[in-house]
Amino acid sequence: MAHMWFGDLVTMKWWDDLWLNESFAEWACYWCEAEATEYTDARTGFANARKQTGYRADQLPSTHPIAADNVDLHAVEVNFDMITYAKGASVLKQLVAWVGPDAFVEGIRQYFKDHAFGNTEFSDLLVALEKASGRELSSWAEEWLQTAGVNTLAPVFELDADGSYSSFSVAQTAHADWPTLRRHRLGIGLYDEVDGRLVRRDYLEVDVEGASTPVAELVGRTQPALLLLNDEDHAYAKIRLDERSLATVIAGLSKLDDSLARALVWGAARGHDPRRRDGHHRLGPPRAGQHRVRDRRPGRHPDPDDGRDRHRPLQRPRAARGAQGRVGARDPSADA
Ligand SMILES: [Zn+2]
Known part of the structure; x- marks a missing residue:
C-alpha cells in the first residue's frame, strides 16, 4: 500500500x-x-x-x-x-x-x-x-x-562523589575506510532498578555532531543503573554501553519490560562481546561444550574458499549427466 x-x-x-x-x-x-x-x-x-x-x-x-x-x-x-x-x-x-x-x-x-x-x-x-x-x-x-558506513556512539562521563554526572558527552567515531562523522538526533534513556524491574526515569533528545557532543542536560543527574544511547531507536549508529550499564544488562536484561529498549540494549551489548563473530553467542560465561576453538594465530588466516571459486566466470549449468556417469549406476554384473 x-x-x-x-x-x-x-x-x-x-x-x-x-x-x-x-x-x-x-x-x-x-x-x-x-x-x-x-x-x-x-x-x-x-x-x-x-x-x-x-x-x-x-x-x-x-x-x-x-x-x-x-x-x-x-x-x-x-x-x-x-x-x-x-x-x-x-x-x-x-x-x-x-x-x-x-x-x-x-x-x-x-x-x-x-x-x-x-x-x-x-x-x-x-x-x-x-x-x-x-x-x-x-x-x-x-x-x-552520499557517503557509506555506520558511526559508533559512546557515552563519555565523569562522576561526582555522590554518584551524579559531573560531565557528560557523546563520542562519535567512524571506521577508517568510511570516515564521515554525521549529525544525529539521539534519544537518551536513563533507567533505574525499581522493585526488580528496570524503569525509565528520564528521556531526552539531543543533536549530536562531530567527534564529541557535550550534553549539559545530564550534568548533575544521578547515574542510572542503565544508560541507553539511542533509546527510541531514532539514530542509525552502533551504540556502546558504559561499564555499569553493561553489568546491569548482563545481570538481568529481562528486567526491561519495554520490548524496543530490550532489543536496543541487546544489540548494543552484543557489540561488547569479544567472542562475537556471528551474533549467535550468548552473553555470560559459555556453557560446557559451547567452546569452539578456532585457529586465529597471525599469518594463519586461510581464505575460506582458497580463492577457488571467487573469480570463476558465471557459467551456464552443465547438461545433466546421464546415468552412466553416476556412482552406483554401474552394471552390477560387472563386479561378479
Ligand atoms: Zn518495494
Whole structure:
C-alpha cells in the first residue's frame, strides 16, 4: 500500500533515487503499523530485523552510498540491495526525528501534492521538508545519502562523589575506510532498578555532531543503573554501553519490560562481546561444550574458499549427466 504513494503516485526520475520508492515504502509500513494498528510494538521488529540487516550490509566491503551513482542498468543491479531497503529506511527514521514527525508529514503531503503523477529527484523532497521544518537539509543529505558506513556512539562521563554526572558527552567515531562523522538526533534513556524491574526515569533528545557532543542536560543527574544511547531507536549508529550499564544488562536484561529498549540494549551489548563473530553467542560465561576453538594465530588466516571459486566466470549449468556417469549406476554384473 505504501507504494501507492511512494512509487506509483510519485516515481523517481532515475535509479539514483530508487530509495525514494523503496526506503520510503519500507519505513512507511512500520510507521503505519505502529501508529494505526494494534501492533504498537512494530518498531521492535524493525530494530531487530530490518535495522540489523542495514548495519550488516553497511559494514561489508560491498557497501555504497544510499543515493548511488547508477550510471547504467548494470550499476542498478549491483546497488539494488539492503542498503537501499534496510539502511535507507533506517536513515529515513533518523530524518523524521531530525525534522520532527509533524514537519515530516506536512512536508511529504506537499511533496505528493506538487508532484502527483510525476517524476522526482531527491532534491524535490528536500525542498518540501526544508519548507515544512525550517531546517537546512542539503548538507544533512550529503552526510547521510552520499557517503557509506555506520558511526559508533559512546557515552563519555565523569562522576561526582555522590554518584551524579559531573560531565557528560557523546563520542562519535567512524571506521577508517568510511570516515564521515554525521549529525544525529539521539534519544537518551536513563533507567533505574525499581522493585526488580528496570524503569525509565528520564528521556531526552539531543543533536549530536562531530567527534564529541557535550550534553549539559545530564550534568548533575544521578547515574542510572542503565544508560541507553539511542533509546527510541531514532539514530542509525552502533551504540556502546558504559561499564555499569553493561553489568546491569548482563545481570538481568529481562528486567526491561519495554520490548524496543530490550532489543536496543541487546544489540548494543552484543557489540561488547569479544567472542562475537556471528551474533549467535550468548552473553555470560559459555556453557560446557559451547567452546569452539578456532585457529586465529597471525599469518594463519586461510581464505575460506582458497580463492577457488571467487573469480570463476558465471557459467551456464552443465547438461545433466546421464546415468552412466553416476556412482552406483554401474552394471552390477560387472563386479561378479
Ligand atoms: Zn518495494
